[in-house]
Amino acid sequence: MKQRVGIARALAVDPEILLLDEPFGSVDVRTRDRLHAELLDIWRETDQSVVFVTHDIDEAVMLADRIVVMDSEPGTVQSVHSVDLSRPRDRTTTAFVDYVARIRDELGSPTETGC
DSSP: OHHHHHHHHHHHTOOSEEEEESTTTTSOHHHHHHHHHHHHHHHHHHOOEEEEEOSOHHHHHHHOSEEEEEOSSTTOEEEEEEOOOOSSOOTTSHHHHHHHHHHHHHHOOHHHHTO
């Protein structure tokens, strides 16, 4: 409920861009899926530009039209991916899985990056 209220509060001032920084990080999977659907409904109704920060690649592919992968050096873009999957998106389709795999491969394993 707090996440819904936070989004509603942000939309109340009618910003040019809605910035959401890990808004669903603290909710369970079922609630997260429901909030994804609600955010997409809001986006369709308002045509609002949304910048959504997440560390969850599946979440990024589910929600985004464009994914910007940031580098470990602050403020540096590593790559940009256009997501041209139709909505609603299904996590089980080959195309969805391929997008996620491509980004994971680009990022490498934690042992490759020294994390």
